[in-house]
Amino acid sequence: MARFRYYHLALLLLIIYLAGLSVLSYPRIDQIFPVDDTYIHLVYAQNLARGMGFSFNEGEPSIGTSSPLWVFLISLFYRLNLDVYAALIVLSFLIFLGCGLLIALLTRELISNMFPSENKTISFLPLCCAALYLFNGNIHWYLFSGMETLLFHFLSLASIYLYSRQGFTMRTGLVLGLLLLTRVSEAPLIAAIGIVDFLRKKKDYAGYGGILLVYLPYLLFSYHLTGSLLPTTAQGKTLTLVDGQFRPLRMISFLFACLRYFFLYNPQILLLLIFVAIFFGWRLLMALKGRKEVNISERVEEHYLFWVIVFWGVFHLGIYTVTFRAMTHHLRYVSGIYPVIILLSGFCWSQWTLRRKGMEKALPILFMTAVLLLTVVNIGFWKEVYYGNV
DSSP states (O other): OOOOOHHHHHHHHHHHHHHHHHHHTSOOOTTOOSOHHHHHHHHHHHHHHTTOOSEEETTEEOOOOSOHHHHHHHHHHHHTTOOHHHHHHHHHHHHHHHHHHHHHHHHHHHHTTTSOTTOHHHHHHHHHHHHHHHTOHHHHHHHTTTSSHHHHHHHHHHHHHHHHHHOSOHHHHHHHHHHHHHOGGGHHHHHHHHHHHHHTTOOOOHHHHHHHHHHHHHHHHHHHHHSOSSOSHHHHHHHTTSOOSOOHHHHHHHHHHHHHHHHHHOHHHHHHHHHHHHHHHHHHHHHHHHTOOOOHHHHHHHTHHHHHHHHHHHHHHHHHHHHOOOOHHHHOTTTTHHHHHHHHHHHHHHHHHHHOOGGGGHHHHHHHHHHHHHHHHHHHHHHHHHHHHO
16 A cells, blocks of 8 residues: 655645645634534533533533534533633634545545555645545634534544555444534434454454444433434424425435535535536446446445445435435535545546546546635635624
8 A cells, every 4th residue: 555755745735725725814703703603512511510410401411412522522621610611712713624534545545456555646636535524614614613524534444545555343333433423414324334354254343343332322321311312403494494204205305405405515526526427427328328237336346435435425415315405504514525526536536547548647637626716716705604693
């Protein structure tokens, strides 16, 4: 496995530095976050730090938060008598940088077996994909929201990276368990890894043990406290604010609403999605014309990391489309689709480069450069959006 060289690392650090500058220039208002959910978590964290356990109202134990890990982390700030607003921003910023690094590492893992280590594509593409994430204004909004969104991005990407390096080991399972403590709705990533392991005919079950080791105590605690294994917040929202019933027409409407949101707020993601759809549509057409017999296990084994990301993206968006069609908080709930689209666009770019010569190889480079410029320009728009929200 080829590693980043010193000048690649220097370029990545430069990208991180410039992204950091763009983030620091956001028009924040001290102690004010743009969503009410943040303050719910803050109350739970404050009560937990004061020794009152999980409770929103004093003396009334409850689990009105779907992210107990985030509450626990915030409670540490209260215990240490820190400025919680500043501490949350710093923590989110560090997680944000970690996500960018993981995007670069995963992109490199995705394409490293296609090119020799000295190939320019394997050097440039991970940096480009990291920049597409780090300069995305919508991601910056999540950073300053005070919510667990970036933590779930980080733990999801870290789980996939560990799986790519070690398989479904105990360590991978432990990180997935933390992911469930951050968002129980991210169980689809476990399903994605499990399906790919099954198709690869792997028999790594230690990961499931790691998940249970981390998450089972919380399930038992939740059942003891509320009589329900899972947090009651999702039930409450599906019964009040969100239509959680199986309605095919509304599911289709929700998906079109997401596309419209990309067009208005995140056009660079929409362009990457179109690029990915066109590329895989073309590959599927060529495969149907060839009508070659396909060994599923061999094909999945060849690009197993790619299939984990595909299944994660489909399951992640699918579970919200079917059960929790929420457009609120700038697609905070389905935002896992952003790193998925960025990683898949990097994979498509590398596949195109392998099959083209001359000027045709430059087309994706020009396209990705244009998308990156649009991403940077769009930061100004998101600054206005954030200021309006707070």
